[in-house]
Each structure stands twice: as structure tokens, then as C-alpha cells.
Amino acid sequence: MRINTTDMQNAFGKYLSLVEKEDIIITKNGKSVAKLIRYNEPDYFLVHEEAKKYQPTKKVSYEEYMELVESSDQRYELIDGEIYLLASPSFTHQVVVNEISGCFYNYFKGKPCRSLTAPLDVRLFGYATKFEEDPNVVQPDVVVICDEDKVNEKNKYEGIPTLAVEVLSPSTKAKDLVAKLNLYMKSGVLEYWVVNLENKSILQYSFSEERDINYPQSYQQGDTIQSTVFPGLEILLPDIFSEI
Structure with missing residues (x-):
């Protein structure tokens, strides 16, 4: 989707909702000047319990773990520097x-x-x-x-x-x-x-x-x-x- 800066300013909330579905190119005087994309929480250090294989890329500190916990309503465990996302029990x-x-x-x-x-x-x-x-x-x-x-x-x-x-x-x-x-x-x-x-x-x-x-x-x-x-x-x- 392409929109101009005026449309972006007048309906910012609308386009925040639309960006969940597709990226938005912002134009000014007919030229592309910016791109609005959906933000995804980084999960490079998460080990999902559903995953059968994983390749952790780094050890996670307790401070990083707490930052994740305090910003999420999910449940996690921290074991030997790896974070596990706890699945809902049966x-x-x-x-x-x-x-x-x-x-x-x-x-x-x-x-x-x-x-x-x-x-x-x-x-x-x-x-x-x-x-x-x-x-x-x-x-x-x-x-x-x-x-x-x-x-x-x-x-x-x-x-x-x-x-x-x-x-x-x-x-x-x-x-x-x-x-x-x-x-x-x-x-x-x-x-x-x-x-x-x-x-x-x-x-x-x-x-x-x-x-x-x-x-x-x-x-x-x-x-x-x-x-x-x-x-x-x-x-x-x-x-x-x-x-x-």
C-alpha cells in the first residue's frame, strides 16, 4: 500500500491497524520517503516448548529475562541461559x-x-x-x-x-x-x-x-x-x- 504524508497524518490510527496486514509505503511529492512495517518482538533467544529442534544463539542474562517477563503476559522459564516459553497445559x-x-x-x-x-x-x-x-x-x-x-x-x-x-x-x-x-x-x-x-x-x-x-x-x-x-x-x- 502507498499513501502520502497528508493521509498518514490525518489517519495515523487507521494505518497502524492496516500495517498488521501489509507494509505501507509513505510518499511525499510523489517520491517514497518512508516505510511503515509491523513490529515483531525479537525471539532470537527463545526456546519454544513445541519446537523439537532449536539452535540457541546466545546465553540470556537474568536482566534480559526479566525485561521479557515484565513486558509480556506469557509464562517463561530461564534454565542455563536459555529461555523457554511455557505452553498452555492440557x-x-x-x-x-x-x-x-x-x-x-x-x-x-x-x-x-x-x-x-x-x-x-x-x-x-x-x-x-x-x-x-x-x-x-x-x-x-x-x-x-x-x-x-x-x-x-x-x-x-x-x-x-x-x-x-x-x-x-x-x-x-x-x-x-x-x-x-x-x-x-x-x-x-x-x-x-x-x-x-x-x-x-x-x-x-x-x-x-x-x-x-x-x-x-x-x-x-x-x-x-x-x-x-x-x-x-x-x-x-x-x-x-x-x-x-
Whole structure:
């Protein structure tokens, strides 16, 4: 589309809407002087969860991550300098999250620890001594925290969860089984559950004080998963998957 400068000045709002569909060439005295094009947010550092292959071009700083988060209504995670755009979870995913969080709520009610569900930013920093040296921000599906004193003045949690739960989906499987497993281990999380909706199973990892993986335990339909950290916290797998 071509328009002159007078038309542009008189109907600027109109052409801002039209530029969503096509570029607009602005003319003056019959000559092209400017071009109005649609602006797209740069995503050169984003890793979309739907993508099966990606080639990240740079490590992202925490400041860049926060700039993106504060300018968007999307949910993101920052893991080892890469930003992940979180896809909307499925109905089945949320049903299972709700079943697990309900069991956790009943167990931890009246106890010093607390279970919470996403979206909740959890700031981790791996083997580093402080967050600024290795910033990571994740949103576990279910998380148990026992250090509420680590909630800062901005009401953000900056502690180390005791137990984290991730419910797999096709777009998050690789991240949850590799990137998050490694991050939780090196950050001092004591226990990690990976819930598989496809075969209705749970893979349980426990981590040593030296931040190594102890022998992982697999639970199938009919089994009862027992926490390695919290005595008496146990859930029948049929109770988790009965509604799906």
C-alpha cells in the first residue's frame, strides 16, 4: 500500500491497524520517503516448548529475562541461559496436577512445609554461591518448600525447594527429564518426581547431600509412591490417574 504524508497524518490510527496486514509505503511529492512495517518482538533467544529442534544463539542474562517477563503476559522459564516459553497445559495434565497437589495439601496441613502449584517462580542457582552467578527461574507443576523465610520483600520465593514435581507433556519431556533434572540436582533439591501421563507412571529421583543422584525408583499402576524425604507421604498411583 502507498499513501502520502497528508493521509498518514490525518489517519495515523487507521494505518497502524492496516500495517498488521501489509507494509505501507509513505510518499511525499510523489517520491517514497518512508516505510511503515509491523513490529515483531525479537525471539532470537527463545526456546519454544513445541519446537523439537532449536539452535540457541546466545546465553540470556537474568536482566534480559526479566525485561521479557515484565513486558509480556506469557509464562517463561530461564534454565542455563536459555529461555523457554511455557505452553498452555492440557486438561489431563491439570487433572493430575490437581490430584497430586490435593494429596500434598492434606499431608502438609499443619506442618512447617507447604505445597504450592504453578505458576510460581522458583529461583535456583545450581552450584553457584549466589543467584547472580548462575540465574535460573523455573515453575514446577507442584513444589514443596520448607523455607518460607526465603520469601523476599517483593513476595518472591528465593529458597531451595525440598521436593519438586513435573508432569510430562510431549513438548516438555526432554526439558523435564534432562535440563530440569540436572538443575534440581545441582541446586540442592532433595527429591524430584517425574509424572508420565502416557503410561501412568512416576519416576522418583532422590539426591544426596553431595548433590548426586541416588538410585531412581520407578512406580507403575497399582504401586504406592513413598517420599524419600517426608515420612508418611505416600500416594497410590491409581488415586492420581483414576480420572484420566
